[in-house]
Every structure is written in structure tokens, then in C-alpha cells.
Amino acid sequence: MTMEYPPTELPTFQNLGVTDAPAVADVDAPAVAQEWLTSLASALEAKDAAAAASLFVEGAYWRDLLAFTWDLRTFRGPRAIKAFLSDTLGQAQPKSFTLTPGTAAAQAPFPDILWLIALFTLETASGPTTGVLRLVPTPDGSWKAHGVLTSLEGLAGRPERIGPLREQSEQPAYHEQPTLExxxxxxxxxxxxxxxxxxxxxxxxxxxxxxxxxxxxxxxxxxxxxxxxxxxxxxxxxxxxxxxxxxxxxxxxxxxxxxxxxxxxxxxxxxxxxxxxxxxxxxxxxxxxxxxxxxxxxxxxxxxxxxxxxxxxxxxxxxxGWSKIPEYKGLSNFGGKVLHSYKHRTAEDYKGKKVLVIGACTAAHDISAECVRKGLDVTMYQRSPTYVLTVKTVKEAFMAGLYEEGGPPTEVSDLLGASFPFPMQGELGERSVLHFAELDKDTLSGLAKVGFRTNKGYMDRGILWSLLEAGGGYYIDTGASQMVIDGKIKLKSGPPAKPLAGGEGVKLSHFTRDAAVFDDGSEIKADVVIFATGLGxxxxxxxxxxxxxxxxxxxxxxxxxxxxxxxxxxxxxxxxxxxxxxGNLAVCRLYSKYVGLQIAAKEAGVYGKPYRVGKA
Structure with a gap:
């Protein structure tokens, strides 16, 4: 089906002024990538920031993770890139640019976008560095960069003690845990x-x-x-x-x-x-x-x-450890059990009781589904719309090509993902969320019919933006949504809403000794109230x-x-x-590398001067 996308600053053919883009199969990706990288290397080794910046289109990004800046920085547009390079090339001293064989590939993520990605390596004064380039076509038929990532991978002359540099002793010492003393x-x-x-x-x-x-x-x-x-x-x-x-x-x-x-x-x-x-x-x-x-x-x-x-x-x-429970009139006088989802352990504790779960994101769905499986009477109270996508869509669409069976090495996937600065990921999310909604249309329409309110995530940008800017507000459906649709998980929310619609629902007014009372006069009898309302x-x-x-x-x-x-x-x-x-496991896996390198560099006396925000 033809998808109508919202206005965007992504490198679409329209934004680039390209009227005759080549087909993916017609792009000689290795040759194009090598030609562009050679031009970048010549400019940077000559410390010609202006020449380097001229290789980027308007709206392009350069994201640097320690290699040039000893900081985590994102620069947007040729002007900002030129200023950043002018200020850092003397310290960074980049050289030895090499295109990584077998990595250059043309891709068409959307019908109106074509780009070419490739990995490369270089040396900076700080240490070995891996780069990712993303090139787009221009009206004159040449290719320029819309994105570059440079990631410090180790310290110069101080490689990680892994592989051939691991412990070599034939009688390695037994590792004893230290004591407080x-x-x-x-x-x-x-x-x-x-x-x-x-x-x-x-x-x-x-x-x-x-x-x-x-x-x-x-x-x-x-x-x-x-x-x-x-x-x-x-x-x-x-x-x-x-x-x-x-x-x-x-x-x-x-x-x-x-x-x-x-x-x-x-x-x-x-x-x-x-x-x-x-x-x-x-x-x-x-x-x-x-x-x-x-x-x-x-x-x-x-x-x-x-x-x-x-x-x-x-x-x-x-x-x-710092759970958030909203204040409601009468809650202190409620005669049943009140707890935060962080303190919940098992639905076995509530046998024979009626459970009210307040919240409609991950923990609320998980706990409600567990209650259903244990045969309990459970109601979920949805206070505000939730972004829902199925775990099938997460695996087969959201993470496709990066984190999947037979996918690239994890380290490569991490760098490819990091090469999309977060603002660009947000813009991509505005489009991807529409495709995901089409894949999940049966689930979303079923939820809408029973009055469960969904949206497109924070700022209509999907799950990543919800995590980064709102700290939650989503549910990756692993089965609980169907329980809501089937009525196995009872629902208290607003009137039926269209798929991905927002809107206010019925509000919880106060508690009595044995019930939650809502502003429409209805009430839900409960023996247990679980607040799945987020953490501190x-x-x-x-x-x-x-x-x-x-x-x-x-x-x-x-x-x-x-x-x-x-x-x-x-x-x-x-x-x-x-x-x-x-952050989650993937975020901490990647960014722990940069924390480790910063501290190791300081301990070795080779930590450069950070190029902080406000300098550019």
C-alpha cells in the first residue's frame, strides 16, 4: 500500500532536489564509497575543514564518540561540521583511512530515500577508530554524506587485554574476590x-x-x-x-x-x-x-x-527502587492490599481476590496477564494512551537487519545503529511507526474496539522516542493485548477510540474501603490494587x-x-x-565502552581536552 508520510527533514529525493535517482542495483557501492572516503581523507589529513565540510549535504550529521572530541557529540549541517573539524583536527590528527571490505551497500529504506552505507577505519591521536559513512545522491549525480560516525575503539598503544593479549600464563592465578577491608x-x-x-x-x-x-x-x-x-x-x-x-x-x-x-x-x-x-x-x-x-x-x-x-x-x-504512586483521595483508607508493581512478586499471593492494576504499559500488562493465567479476576485501568507494537513486529521489522539470527556481529550492529543520531532516529520513527501499525493492524483495531486507547508514541515517534524522552509509555505485546481484546483482562478506560488515537479517558476519583471510584460514578471492587505507574x-x-x-x-x-x-x-x-x-542491555553494552576508555585514558595520562557543548 502507498503510505502517506508526515513532513520530514530526512534525505528524501524531494529534500535533496533529486529527480532521477539510480536504482539500488545500479549503484556501485564500493566504488562510490571509496571515492568519497578518499576525498574525506585528503581533506582531513590536510586539515582543510572547509573541503571536508563541502562533502556533506545540508542537514547532514557527524556524530563523534570520543575519537575527535573526547566527548559524545553530534554536529548537524556543513557549517557546524566545519567548525567542529577546525577546532579538533589539530588534536585528533586523523590518518590511515581504509574502507572496510564487504561493507559498502546501497539501501532504499523508503520509496523516496536511497543511501549508501559503509564502514571504514582510521587512526586518530587518541587511538584506533571505526567509522560509518552514509552517502546520498545529489542533483548533479555525485554522492555526498548525510551521516558520518567516528567511534574510538581503543587507546593508542594501549589495546584491550583480549584475544592475543589475554592472560598467557600456563598457571594463571586464581581470582580471589576482595573484601571490604x-x-x-x-x-x-x-x-x-x-x-x-x-x-x-x-x-x-x-x-x-x-x-x-x-x-x-x-x-x-x-x-x-x-x-x-x-x-x-x-x-x-x-x-x-x-x-x-x-x-x-x-x-x-x-x-x-x-x-x-x-x-x-x-x-x-x-x-x-x-x-x-x-x-x-x-x-x-x-x-x-x-x-x-x-x-x-x-x-x-x-x-x-x-x-x-x-x-x-x-x-x-x-x-x-524509587517507585511512583500517585496520590488519590481515600487511598490510605482502602481496606485491601496496596503495592507498587516494583514490589509485586507473584499472582499466587492474590488467590481468590479481585485485582485492580493501575497503569497500561509493560508492567501493567505483564502482571495482568499473569493474573489471568492464575485464574484471577483482574481489571486494568488505563490512565492515558499507550504505544503498542507486537513482539513479532519488533523482531521482524524494528530490529531486522541488525539484531536477528544470522545478522551482523553485535559490535557492527551497535555501530550501525549509533550512526543514526537520535534526532534522525526520531524522524525515521515518524515513518516506521506507520509501517508497524499496518503490520499490527489486527491487534490495534481489536484494542480500539474494546476501548483501549493507543497512540504513536511520544511525539508520534514510536518506542525509542518514548523511552528517551518520556521514560516509558509503551508496551511490546507478548500476548496480553489479546487478553484485553478477549475480555480476559477487564479494561477501564475512555470511550472506544480509533487505532492510534489519544484522548482523555475516565479518571479515577477516589478510593473507598473496598473499591476505586471513577468520575463517571462507576466503581471497581478490589481486594488488591497494584500501581504500575512508573519508577522514580x-x-x-x-x-x-x-x-x-x-x-x-x-x-x-x-x-x-x-x-x-x-x-x-x-x-x-x-x-x-x-x-x-x-539504559537497557544494548545501550549499556555499547556506551560502557566509552566510559571505560575515558577513565583508562585519564589513568594513563593520555586523555585529551574534551570538546564540550557550547564550544562549537
Whole structure:
């Protein structure tokens, strides 16, 4: 079918002024990519920023991950690219540009867009760098760049201790876990979930000693302690950890408890230093000394130890542990059980009871579906529209070509994905969401018929934008949507809405001793009320862990800055030596690399001057 797309700044033929674009099969991708890369290399090696910028179309992006800027930056348009290169070429000294064989390919992601992608390598003063180029046709028949990514992959002269550089001893020493008393780390990592372990693994591979402080009794308990029915909705190919992918026998979707066991195995297999059952009491930043004083307490006996370190990494999640429960009149007088979804473990606890789940995103659907499978009477109250797409569409369309069986190596897929700056991913999302809705039309129309309200995600940009800018608001359907359609999960929402429509629903007014009462006068009897209403903010963790003065200096964490990079994460911005690791498994897998490289470079004395926002 012909799709009508919204206005866009994507490199469409219309926006490029191209009236006679070649067919994909007619493009000699390797030759075109090589010619363009040769021109870029000549300009950059001559430190001619103007010549390099002339190789880009209007609206083009250059995204740099440490290689030129020692920061995570996105520059848009030839003018901004020229300024960035003028300011950084002297420090970066790029050379030895080589097109990666077998990677150049022409693609037509939409009927009105054609681009050519290829990978390349180069050397910068910082270290070996991988690049991704994305070229588009121009009216005169030549090709120019609409996107370039440069990603620092290691430090010059200091490669990761992997492969041929791994431990070679025929009698390797047994790795003994440190104790609170004898640990002497260079870096402290607060949190032993996937984000903390990822960055610990990166640091170890770069020769930097770190210590992970995990408050739970075992690594992985943050996943084992979630509700029993929790299964990762992302497929296995998307969720590998650095250096140690899941085995080929691993199921496509992972149960939470199984992931917890894998994280514990991962920490042991990679010889990561982890102190479990240990809570950080307070972290004091000493601005004049450029270090941190961190006090940790062993939960078992209350013994405390103070560490003095230069680098502190907070890997405490997106707000886990700080649950949000809205205030409703009469809730304190409700006679049944009230809890947040974060505290829910199993529907077995509610046998014979009526359950009201407040919320309509991932946790709400998962818990409601579990209640149905346990034979319980459950009602879901939808407060606002939800972006819904099926797990089938996620696997077969959203992640197709990158994270799938037989797809590219994970490291390559990560770079290809990162080569699309977040603002561009948002624009692509405006189009993709329409295709996904067509694929999921049966589910969406079925939901609309029973009054479940859906939308296109935050700013009509789908799931990624909902995560980046709203922190949620979506559900990847693994079966609960059909339960809603069939009436097995009862629904309280607004009047029937068109697929992807918004609109206000019926609002919850107050609680009585045994019911939730709505503003239309209706009520739902309940014995258990579960609030699946989201979690707190990582700022809550910063305030709890850091001294007040330091916490006040931490401005924004998450959401996008003016350039389209994520605020306050994966680099020390507001406070020197403070890093925040957060995101899903794929995000942390990639960006832990850059946190590890920044700290390793500082420890080796080779960290360059960051080219910060506001400089360009």
C-alpha cells in the first residue's frame, strides 16, 4: 500500500532536489564509497575543514564518540561540521583511512530515500577508530554524506587485554574476590546490575582496577527479585553483554531470574571484583583534591570502610527502587492490599481476590496477564494512551537487519545503529511507526474496539522516542493485548477510540474501603490494587548517595540535549569523576565502552581536552 508520510527533514529525493535517482542495483557501492572516503581523507589529513565540510549535504550529521572530541557529540549541517573539524583536527590528527571490505551497500529504506552505507577505519591521536559513512545522491549525480560516525575503539598503544593479549600464563592465578577491608580500587561502581558489570568488564579489559558495590546478597538479585512472570521483551540478539555473548542455545526471550543467574556467572567468568551485601552510605566529592571520599557499609555486620578514589560510577538503573504512586483521595483508607508493581512478586499471593492494576504499559500488562493465567479476576485501568507494537513486529521489522539470527556481529550492529543520531532516529520513527501499525493492524483495531486507547508514541515517534524522552509509555505485546481484546483482562478506560488515537479517558476519583471510584460514578471492587505507574528518577539515587552540594550540581540525566545526545550519562559532565551508567542491555553494552576508555585514558595520562557543548 502507498503510505502517506508526515513532513520530514530526512534525505528524501524531494529534500535533496533529486529527480532521477539510480536504482539500488545500479549503484556501485564500493566504488562510490571509496571515492568519497578518499576525498574525506585528503581533506582531513590536510586539515582543510572547509573541503571536508563541502562533502556533506545540508542537514547532514557527524556524530563523534570520543575519537575527535573526547566527548559524545553530534554536529548537524556543513557549517557546524566545519567548525567542529577546525577546532579538533589539530588534536585528533586523523590518518590511515581504509574502507572496510564487504561493507559498502546501497539501501532504499523508503520509496523516496536511497543511501549508501559503509564502514571504514582510521587512526586518530587518541587511538584506533571505526567509522560509518552514509552517502546520498545529489542533483548533479555525485554522492555526498548525510551521516558520518567516528567511534574510538581503543587507546593508542594501549589495546584491550583480549584475544592475543589475554592472560598467557600456563598457571594463571586464581581470582580471589576482595573484601571490604583489603579492596584498593581505582574506580568504584555503585550497582552490580548489567550496567555496572558492563563497565567493570570494560575497565578490566583496559587494565583499570574497579570494585563493584552491590547492595543485594548476590549479583543478579535485582532481576531475581522482580515479578516471576517477567521476561525480556527484547530478543537475545539485542541483549548480549560485552566480551561474552549468550550461547547459541539461549532462548530468544530471557526470563528475569535466568538473566540474574547469567549476570552472576558473567561476573565470575570475567573475574570482576564485586562486593555483594554492601551499601554505599555517602559519597563526598572533594573538588579541590579532584577525588571522592566514599563510605560503604557491609550489610551483615554494619562494618564501614571509607575509600578515596578518583572515579565514581553510578549504575543504579533508571529509577529502580524509587517507585511512583500517585496520590488519590481515600487511598490510605482502602481496606485491601496496596503495592507498587516494583514490589509485586507473584499472582499466587492474590488467590481468590479481585485485582485492580493501575497503569497500561509493560508492567501493567505483564502482571495482568499473569493474573489471568492464575485464574484471577483482574481489571486494568488505563490512565492515558499507550504505544503498542507486537513482539513479532519488533523482531521482524524494528530490529531486522541488525539484531536477528544470522545478522551482523553485535559490535557492527551497535555501530550501525549509533550512526543514526537520535534526532534522525526520531524522524525515521515518524515513518516506521506507520509501517508497524499496518503490520499490527489486527491487534490495534481489536484494542480500539474494546476501548483501549493507543497512540504513536511520544511525539508520534514510536518506542525509542518514548523511552528517551518520556521514560516509558509503551508496551511490546507478548500476548496480553489479546487478553484485553478477549475480555480476559477487564479494561477501564475512555470511550472506544480509533487505532492510534489519544484522548482523555475516565479518571479515577477516589478510593473507598473496598473499591476505586471513577468520575463517571462507576466503581471497581478490589481486594488488591497494584500501581504500575512508573519508577522514580536516577536523581533520587544521586541525592541519596552524593553529598548535597554535589547532588545539586548534577543537572539533567536522561532525555536529549540540544544536539540530540543523552543528558548526563556515559561521561563526566557536571561533576568531574562522576559517571552515570543507565539504559537497557544494548545501550549499556555499547556506551560502557566509552566510559571505560575515558577513565583508562585519564589513568594513563593520555586523555585529551574534551570538546564540550557550547564550544562549537
Amino acid at each position: 583489603n579492596a584498593n580500587p581505582t574506580v568504584l561502581i555503585v550497582g552490580g546490575g548489567h550496567s555496572g558489570l558492563d563497565v567493570a568488564a570494560r575497565l578490566r579489559a583496559n587494565g583499570v582496577d574497579s570494585l563493584v558495590l552491590e547492595k543485594n546478597a548476590r549479583v543478579g538479585d535485582n532481576w531475581r527479585g522482580r515479578y516471576e512472570s517477567l521476561v525480556l521483551h527484547d530478543p537475545v540478539w539485542y541483549d548480549h553483554l560485552p566480551y561474552l555473548p549468550f550461547p547459541p542455545t539461549w532462548p530468544v526471550h530471557t526470563r528475569a531470574a535466568k538473566l540474574g543467574d547469567w549476570l552472576e556467572f558473567y561476573a565470575n567468568a570475567l573475574d570482576l571484583d564485586v562486593l555483594t551485601g554492601t551499601t554505599v552510605v555517602r559519597a563526598q566529592h572533594n573538588e579541590s583534591a579532584g577525588n571522592w571520599t566514599v563510605t560503604a557499609r557491609r550489610n551483615a555486620d554494619g562494618k564501614e570502610r571509607t575509600f578515596t578514589i578518583k572515579h565514581l560510577i553510578l549504575a543504579v538503573g533508571l529509577g529502580e 528518577s536516577v536523581h533520587d539515587a544521586v541525592k541519596q548517595i552524593c553529598d548535597p552540594k554535589t547532588a545539586a550540581r548534577v543537572k539533567k540525566i536522561w532525555n536529549l540535549d540540544a544536539e540530540g545526545e543523552i543528558n548526563g550519562v556515559f561521561r563526566d559532565g557536571d561533576v568531574e569523576g562522576l559517571y552515570v551508567m543507565m
